[in-house]
Amino acid sequence: MRNHSGGKNLIYVHMNHTHKYVLSYGIEFPEFMGNIPFKPANLLLLKHKFEDGYFNMHTLLHYASEESIQQLANDDVYRYGDFCWVDFTDEDGLNEMESQSLAELLYLSHMKTPLRPPFYRILGNQYAYLAQEDGFFNKIYYKHWEHFYGMLGGVLSTRIHPKRELSFFGRLRSRSIPPVPLEVLQPYSHFMREGLAFSIEKVAVDRQRAVIPIWVIGDFNDMDEMIEEYEIRSRRAPEGRLVLDRRNSEWQAIIY
Template sequence: MKNRVANRGVIYAHMNVVDQYVLSYGIEFHEFYHAFSDLPNLLLLRHQFDDGNFNLHTLLEYVDSESMPKLSEDDVYEYGDFCWVDFEDEEALNRLDGQEIAELLYLSHLKTHLRLPFYRKLNNRFVYLSHDDGWFNKTYYRSFDDFYKTLGVSISSKLNEKGEKTFFGLKKKKEIPSIPIEILYPFIEDMKEGMIISIERAIHTRASVEIPIWIIGDYYDMDEMYEEYEGLYNRPLDGKIVFDRKVKEWKAFVK
């Protein structure tokens, strides 16, 4: 069952507010990059990217703003583990001490932290830890508003990628914008419990697009999460996100 095709139709998100991370399924790196294309540099902790720069102090590779678009287009799903932390400039890497480098390596190896992984020297906003990118992602956010932005971009990206076809079989022009972060605020408590957003079961009409939402609980094993999702057909919705085509606005409905 593990494949990137499934990732395109379903998003699972479980927020851990205390430790400032989100476990997710379905959110892919190219969508993350689209949300934050202004990121200056990424320190690559685990990867198979062939065009990175090498930092002699950490003995790790990094990607600068020039190489970032190429990385975003690479097939990072095939890397297996893909882990990185953002940073402002290379001098920041050269100021890291042995303990901080060890903590970063621990993060990428065990996908958990020894202490909250936001470093003054790096001034990082994120730590991105994935296995089979889009299948299992654990992402630390300095601000959860950045997560809501990521989620809004990912949902609209999947809708537009799927597209709707005209009578002649041609895809209609992309027209669905990213979801504003304030539209997702009503679902914060649901995401703390573990929430499914099903783009593949969205109802498309001339007037709107309605995306169903269910609360399914806390999952670390994404195989188990997906099995639970597949049994949700007859369960009442816990909410929905609706795009009104006429006014071109998103709306949230919570049970």
């Protein structure tokens, strides 16, 4: 299993707009769950090593309920290797799933690609989450793109750690970093279709601004190759920046 400790220093996203999925590196399951705008009620676990889930007799699969999702998020899902799930609304719908749909989900988790769009009315799912060594290679299908932008904007803001500053009364305080809004990230959607790297290690923060530099590095299925390309490209000037004016808490997209 790879050492992917560098994932905290880099977020890579490659958007496939036609098939509504995103390949990513550097975003882990707990961050996804903590920042996704639409919170799943239950997770049908297709590939996992979670020991505290529930068992569904109709599908012969385990699932995490709303109460146990946080426990799953606290587990080290990276060590699972393959970690795949789809969300679902309630167990009644799960119990009515047809054999064909179940077969499609099993194929999806094995091959990491669907036989048809992986969204099922009977499940009401919004996502299909397919990870190989979670945070190193994630392929996630989104029913609605605004959920992806909301998640990404939240994760980017949580990765910025400004220094504590003296208040008017001489006390140390930390000013929170707001999420990057959808309308600020959307101008980069064309570049996300090419493969975009947000450099966390090169973030600059002072009292007035926070700046995240961005490079277009291309389409990669091999994340080791992606990291090598990022290391080369990041020696040059970035193609864009996300800039936060900390005085008014407003983000701006800058594209060169």
